[in-house]
Amino acid sequence: MLRIQSIYRKSRICATILAIKIRSFLATSIDEPQYSLYRDTHEAGSRRSERECLQRGVSHCGTRNDGASTVTAAVQTRAATDRVRRRRTRRRNLRRHWQLYVLLILPVAYFVTFQYVPMANNVIAFKDYNVVQGIWGSPWTGFDHFERFFANPVAWDLIRNTLVLSLYGFLAGFPIPIILALALNEVRLKFFKRTVQMVTYAPHFISTVIVVSMLILIFSPRIGFMADVLGFFGMNANLLADPDSFRHVYVWSDVWQTAGYSAIIFMAALAGIDPSLYEAARLDGASRLRKIWHVDLPGIAPTVVVVMILSVGSVMAIGFEKAFLLQNPLNLSTSEIIATYTYKIGLLNADFSLATAVGLFNSVINLILLLAVNTVSKRVTGNGLW
Known part of the structure; x- marks a missing residue:
């Protein structure tokens, strides 16, 4: 009886090891080009997709063009994805921290009104300014x-x-x-x-x-x-x-x-x-x-x-x-x-x-x-x- 139990335990251990080996073999045997094509289709612009396009060449990027056009397309896709991601991040931050942006209204209005708008009056330095003709009506003097x-x-x-x-x-x-x-x-x-x-x-x-x-x-x-x-x-x-x-x-x-x-x-x-x-x-x-x-x-x-x-x-x-x-x-x-x-x-x-x-x-x-x-x-x- 003890011998049967020992054989049964050993058989379970062997079955477990065999299952792990089979799973590892299947995981490493997936067709990488097909997986890359699927990922490029559904997750365009990701970092791994761009890296594969740069390293593996044409066949692994799901395209028949030459290597230069592949890299260009990958970079353009990545740039577009980054722009979309940054836009979404800004919107999310605006919704999450809208109180802080409201607090910025008065300081920004102050600097625009009293610091930046008066800079336009520096044009007086290049004119013969008089009060009657105004800033823009006064003649230029260089x-x-x-x-x-x-x-x-x-x-x-x-x-x-x-x-x-x-x-x-x-x-x-x-x-x-x-x-x-x-x-x-x-x-x-x-x-x-x-x-x-x-x-x-x-x-x-x-x-x-x-x-x-x-x-x-x-x-x-x-x-x-x-x-x-x-x-x-x-x-x-x-x-x-x-x-x-x-x-x-x-x-x-x-x-x-x-x-x-x-x-x-x-x-x-x-x-x-x-x-x-x-x-x-x-x-x-x-x-x-x-x-x-x-x-x-x-x-x-x-x-x-x-x-x-x-x-x-x-x-x-x-x-x-x-x-x-x-x-x-x-x-x-x-x-x-x-x-x-x-x-x-x-x-x-x-x-x-x-x-x-x-x-x-x-x-x-x-x-x-x-x-x-x-x-x-x-x-x-x-x-x-x-």
């Missing part, structure tokens, strides 16, 4: 207004003052938010960290007019306490009237106002670094400076590059308000920049065509700098805006 600007001896002084003030502000204001973010990231006492953040963020929400009023009160030779301190040490007490001191007052007051708020983006980048990297550095015995150099800085490098590109791209676009409010006849040689000059000739002298030409020149320079810095950054670091 590049006459640009020639007027560059023929003016003050033009190069404006460009020099703008570049010096911008580069000074960039060199002073760009690294400080990064250093502040790295320092706050190492602070473990939450109360102290939040207090420092609040103190450094607060100046950002003070208007430029109030900041300039504070500077005038601080450095005023009559009522300012800094005038007495500087006079005690034998220094120039009236910094706002000194052309050489104007740039220092402008730049460092701007750093005080924007450093804390600008550090937010770098702190957000630091928060996204993988904590396991810090743990690995700790196990290797790295000090805090080593962690900052080998973990923090590489982690925020893409963010630093993007912020640097945007900063350099706006190097000629200095804020008009602070320069104009701090300006006086004594410091005019260094405080007169392109923005203040455009305001004076455009709104005060009503020379709208010349003002538009100067503003367009300024914008083109910013665009060229943005494209150049982005290209260099992509080649050197691999990071950029696009």
Whole structure:
């Protein structure tokens, strides 16, 4: 009886193995060209169909044409299928996330209305604009207004003052938010960290007019306490009237106002670094400076590059308000920049065509700098805006 049971079990095992072998044999014996033709008919444009057309040639693609036409047909079918798939994906995303698209309506409308539509008015730079004839009715003058600007001896002084003030502000204001973010990231006492953040963020929400009023009160030779301190040490007490001191007052007051708020983006980048990297550095015995150099800085490098590109791209676009409010006849040689000059000739002298030409020149320079810095950054670091 036991012998019969043993024979029965062995026969079942052999039957199972035989069934597996037969199934495997049948699976590998299917006519691949027929299967490929069926798949190409019902699933046109799939990845496997295209690969077979490229590798196997004519007979395996269900066609009698030559290899070149087969590949062309497969690529065209694949492209059409991808277009249909992308269209369906967009529709599905629109139905699924329609609330997010509704939220985009107001920002898009704002940028179109106040940023893109006014660009059409740049045509004034190439016309002799007057209010009676309007923008499109005024006669064309070509590049006459640009020639007027560059023929003016003050033009190069404006460009020099703008570049010096911008580069000074960039060199002073760009690294400080990064250093502040790295320092706050190492602070473990939450109360102290939040207090420092609040103190450094607060100046950002003070208007430029109030900041300039504070500077005038601080450095005023009559009522300012800094005038007495500087006079005690034998220094120039009236910094706002000194052309050489104007740039220092402008730049460092701007750093005080924007450093804390600008550090937010770098702190957000630091928060996204993988904590396991810090743990690995700790196990290797790295000090805090080593962690900052080998973990923090590489982690925020893409963010630093993007912020640097945007900063350099706006190097000629200095804020008009602070320069104009701090300006006086004594410091005019260094405080007169392109923005203040455009305001004076455009709104005060009503020379709208010349003002538009100067503003367009300024914008083109910013665009060229943005494209150049982005290209260099992509080649050197691999990071950029696009």
